[in-house]
Amino acid sequence: MALANENYLKTPEIYCFDDIDKRVNAYKVLHPTAKIIRLGVGDVSLPLPGEVVKALHYAVDEMASAETFRGYSPPQGYDFLIEKIVKEYRSRSILINKESVFVNDGAKSDIGNIGHVLGRDNIIAIADPVYPVYENATIMSGRAGIMLDDQKWSNIVYLKCNEETGFKPELPEERVDIIYLCSPNNPTGTALTKTELKQWVDYALDNNAILIFDAAYQAYVSRQDVPQSIYEIKGARKVAVEIQSFSKSHGFTGLRCGYSIFPEELIVYSHEGEAVPLNKLWGRRNANYTNGVSYIVQKAAEATFSRKGKAEMSAMIEYYKRNAALIRKQLMLEGLKVYGGVDSPYVWFKTPGGIPSWKFFHTLLYDFQIIATPGIIFGQAGEGYMRFTGFSSFEDTVTALERIKNQF
Amino acid sequence: MALANENYLKTPEIYCFDDIDKRVNAYKVLHPTAKIIRLGVGDVSLPLPGEVVKALHYAVDEMASAETFRGYSPPQGYDFLIEKIVKEYRSRSILINKESVFVNDGAKSDIGNIGHVLGRDNIIAIADPVYPVYENATIMSGRAGIMLDDQKWSNIVYLKCNEETGFKPELPEERVDIIYLCSPNNPTGTALTKTELKQWVDYALDNNAILIFDAAYQAYVSRQDVPQSIYEIKGARKVAVEIQSFSKSHGFTGLRCGYSIFPEELIVYSHEGEAVPLNKLWGRRNANYTNGVSYIVQKAAEATFSRKGKAEMSAMIEYYKRNAALIRKQLMLEGLKVYGGVDSPYVWFKTPGGIPSWKFFHTLLYDFQIIATPGIIFGQAGEGYMRFTGFSSFEDTVTALERIKNQF
Numbered sequence: 129m130a131l132a133n134e135n136y137l138k139t140p141e142i143y144c145f146d147d148i149d150k151r152v153n154a155y156k157v158l159h160p161t162a163k164i165i166r167l168g169v170g171d172v173s174l175p176l177p178g179e180v181v182k183a184l185h186y187a188v189d190e191m192a193s194a195e196t197f198r199g200y201s202p203p204q205g206y207d208f209l210i211e212k213i214v215k216e217y218r219s220r221s222i223l224i225n226k227e228s229v230f231v232n233d234g235a236k237s238d239i240g241n242i243g244h245v246l247g248r249d250n251i252i253a254i255a256d257p258v259y260p261v262y263e264n265a266t267i268m269s270g271r272a273g274i275m276l277d278d279q280k281w282s283n284i285v286y287l288k289c290n291e292e293t294g295f296k297p298e299l300p301e302e303r304v305d306i307i308y309l310c311s312p313n314n315p316t317g318t319a320l321t322k323t324e325l326k327q328w329v330d331y332a333l334d335n336n337a338i339l340i341f342d343a344a345y346q347a348y349v350s351r352q353d354v355p356q357s358i359y360e361i362k363g364a365r366k367v368a369v370e371i372q373s374f375s376k377s378h379g380f381t382g383l384r385c386g387y388s389i390f391p392e393e394l395i396v397y398s399h400e401g402e403a404v405p406l407n408k409l410w411g412r413r414n415a416n417y418t419n420g421v422s423y424i425v426q427k428a429a430e431a432t433f434s435r436k437g438k439a440e441m442s443a444m445i446e447y448y449k450r451n452a453a454l455i456r457k458q459l460m461l462e463g464l465k466v467y468g469g470v471d472s473p474y475v476w477f478k479t480p481g482g483i484p485s486w487k488f489f490h491t492l493l494y495d496f497q498i499i500a501t502p503g504i505i506f507g508q509a510g511e512g513y514m515r516f517t518g519f520s521s522f523e524d525t526v527t528a529l530e531r532i533k534n535q536f
Numbered sequence: 537m538a539l540a541n542e543n544y545l546k547t548p549e550i551y552c553f554d555d556i557d558k559r560v561n562a563y564k565v566l567h568p569t570a571k572i573i574r575l576g577v578g579d580v581s582l583p584l585p586g587e588v589v590k591a592l593h594y595a596v597d598e599m600a601s602a603e604t605f606r607g608y609s610p611p612q613g614y615d616f617l618i619e620k621i622v623k624e625y626r627s628r629s630i631l632i633n634k635e636s637v638f639v640n641d642g643a644k645s646d647i648g649n650i651g652h653v654l655g656r657d658n659i660i661a662i663a664d665p666v667y668p669v670y671e672n673a674t675i676m677s678g679r680a681g682i683m684l685d686d687q688k689w690s691n692i693v694y695l696k697c698n699e700e701t702g703f704k705p706e707l708p709e710e711r712v713d714i715i716y717l718c719s720p721n722n723p724t725g726t727a728l729t730k731t732e733l734k735q736w737v738d739y740a741l742d743n744n745a746i747l748i749f750d751a752a753y754q755a756y757v758s759r760q761d762v763p764q765s766i767y768e769i770k771g772a773r774k775v776a777v778e779i780q781s782f783s784k785s786h787g788f789t790g791l792r793c794g795y796s797i798f799p800e801e802l803i804v805y806s807h808e809g810e811a812v813p814l815n816k817l818w819g820r821r822n823a824n825y826t827n828g829v830s831y832i833v834q835k836a837a838e839a840t841f842s843r844k845g846k847a848e849m850s851a852m853i854e855y856y857k858r859n860a861a862l863i864r865k866q867l868m869l870e871g872l873k874v875y876g877g878v879d880s881p882y883v884w885f886k887t888p889g890g891i892p893s894w895k896f897f898h899t900l901l902y903d904f905q906i907i908a909t910p911g912i913i914f915g916q917a918g919e920g921y922m923r924f925t926g927f928s929s930f931e932d933t934v935t936a937l938e939r940i941k942n943q944f
Contacts, residue, residue, distance in 0.1 A: 247539030
């Protein structure tokens with residue numbers, strides 16, 4: 129009898145973001161002419177930059193000719209791209225080697241799949257609130273235990289991350305093995321400073337734990353004391369996987385490319401306590417579970433490292449950050465408690481009077497035709513909060529903010 | 537202490553196909569001017585067909601303009617592609633619905649990842665010889681047990697598939713839960729007839745087992761009695777996942793696109809015996825573990841379904857099949873025992889005098905500068921066999937065959 133992985137049945141049938149779409153669609157049916165502004169979703173809106181487009185056309189033509197056609201990519205990615213990535217780190221005085229870089233089709237796959245190379249008995253720590261995939265992947269992989277009365281899972285350690293801590297995660301009181309960290313953070317927009325991040329690296333070093341550092345929003349960092357890479361912290365290469373993406377920095381959400389760094393010094397353990405380099409395990413997974421990333425997409429990613437490509441990236445980031453800054457400013461003027469929006473495209477705010485997230489979601493949708501993401505989607509500690517993003521157009525952002533001016 | 541998934545340590549550190557590359561590179565260092573012909577690897581050589589190239593350029597331009605830019609794909613894939621897939625099945629009198637189609641980045645990922653939605657206690661059956669990923673994924677997921685003296689795993693049921701059975705897998709004597717089937721087969725090139733495939737569907741129906749039907753070479757089928765889809769067999773939708781790919785039919789090995797069919801009728805079970813639709817589990821995995829496939833690649837895949845696109849596909853298939861037929865013919869003239877090469881790009885043959893695969897690999901490389909794939913890579917029953925493929929150029933294939941004429 130073919131058996132199901134019953135852990136899957138413990139996750140919600142509808143993926144949380146699809147739930148938002150469902151409710152928006154219900155509104156649209158009743159209000160077909162409403163001009164809805166999406167200020168909630170983490171998807172970009174600007175078209176692909178010129179250097180990327182040029183590289184794509186060129187690569188397509190290469191694929192159209194027998195002499196320059198490319199079949200299977202090397203499973204870790206093409207050297208031309210990996211070398212650029214290594215060089216970019218080096219320009220920030222971070223030494224990683226080629227063998228530690230794995231090109232992928234975006235951050236999400238690796239964030240989930242990394243669980244497969246890790247033992248089942250690890251205790252996983254996640255912040256609350258947090259990007260839902262960390263928790264869902266933990267549940268689906270059978271590491272969550274049972275759901276308790278407070279909607280939390282018995283085997284997951286939830287890191288305190290609320291108003292009290294400035295929506296930055298606090299070190300756990302109990303011992304944990306794997307810690308998901310995201311900075312700049314989705315959804316709260318907060319970014320960990322060097323001193324704060326060092327605490328986590330030190331914790332991992334002291335406890336033989338590892339950090340899965342989701343740096344998808346790294347390009348949004350501008351403050352000097354906020355690291356763009358966890359490897360800026362001494363010792364991090366021994367304990368941290370860094371997951372990067374071209375999605376939010378270069379508008380690749382529809383192209384699909386990212387990369388993960390598994391330093392060769394990064395060690396996990398067998399039950400007998402033997403050291404196992406995680407890089408080697410990931411290499412085996414990569415060889416057996418993927419056939420690499422599209423050649424033309426890797427060429428597009430390569431183009432983002434050119435001088436022109438970098439200038440285009442900066443312009444995109446500035447565009448989205450200007451939106452985020454506007455949102456942040458206006459919400460503060462409205463007297464709301466606001467986080468993020470500085471080193472991040474995300475603005476996290478407390479609802480007026482702390483009303484429940486879904487209720488305020490409906491207020492924004494039905495009264496102002498604005499879509500926001502309810503904080504409760506990201507965990508219990510997100511209740512009474514909302515996420516806005518700077519990813520809409522400037523014009524839509526301004527219009528949305530005018531709609532809610534002096535309304536709360 | 538962060539723990540490794542120790543099952544990974546049970547798989548070979550070097551992926552089998554990389555092992556071939558390593559040995560070829562060693563030869564190249566000593567013989568830098570040798571004209572080596574690759575008749576071993578399953579990668580295509582013809583450039584992308586015109587309709588695909590056109591669609592790619594068009595989609596790139598769409599991504600370059602704010603009005604037509606596309607961000608995240610729907611996780612299951614775009615409707616424009618899924619509708620074409622459904623229609624293609626319908627044209628062969630197979631009814632599947634949109635909800636059962638999942639677009640992916642190639643067959644390999646789903647073949648491995650499907651293990652994640654299935655319970656750990658399932659007994660997995662694979663043919664011997666077989667595409668190595670089926671076995672490796674089973675080992676990595678902790679379902680293989682321990683390695684026995686004969687290099688087989690205690691918890692895997694190996695389906696007899698040798699000269700005696702015409703290199704077609706035989707029904708298992710013990711009860712199994714999950715069966716990997718590949719037809720037309722990699723590596724043996726054999727294809728299961730309707731009558732033979734019906735046995736497997738009936739077995740699965742009788743035993744509440746499921747079939748993972750790898751149909752990556754479906755486009756190579758020409759004989760009337762060989763199904764192109766397992767759903768041509770009555771009842772198959774209740775027991776079979778079908779995994780398809782654009783790689784070998786349309787030259788997409790470097791573009792990355794495929795799709796899997798999880799029919800809504802397909803049921804697996806909880807430990808309590810409750811029915812669980814596998815489609816729903818896969819949908820949850822898909823939403824949490826991927827962000828879909830590149831828009832431009834999905835547009836390229838769509839183009840393969842046009843009248844012109846289909847004609848181009850047929851021409852490519854005929855090209856590779858002509859190569860395979862030539863190889864088959866010549867090896868038979870050499871007096872060797874040959875399988876496949878009819879409904880498949882693969883030709884599987886017994887080495888002269890049954891000498892070990894790796895030994896004959898070195899003979900072909902050092903004496904004839906030809907690369908073949910040693911059968912032993914695909915399992916113990918592959919020892920003394922080799923795989924040639926029709927994926928080289930016609931000219932190289934002819935040259936290679938001239939080199940070995942009357943040599944064995």
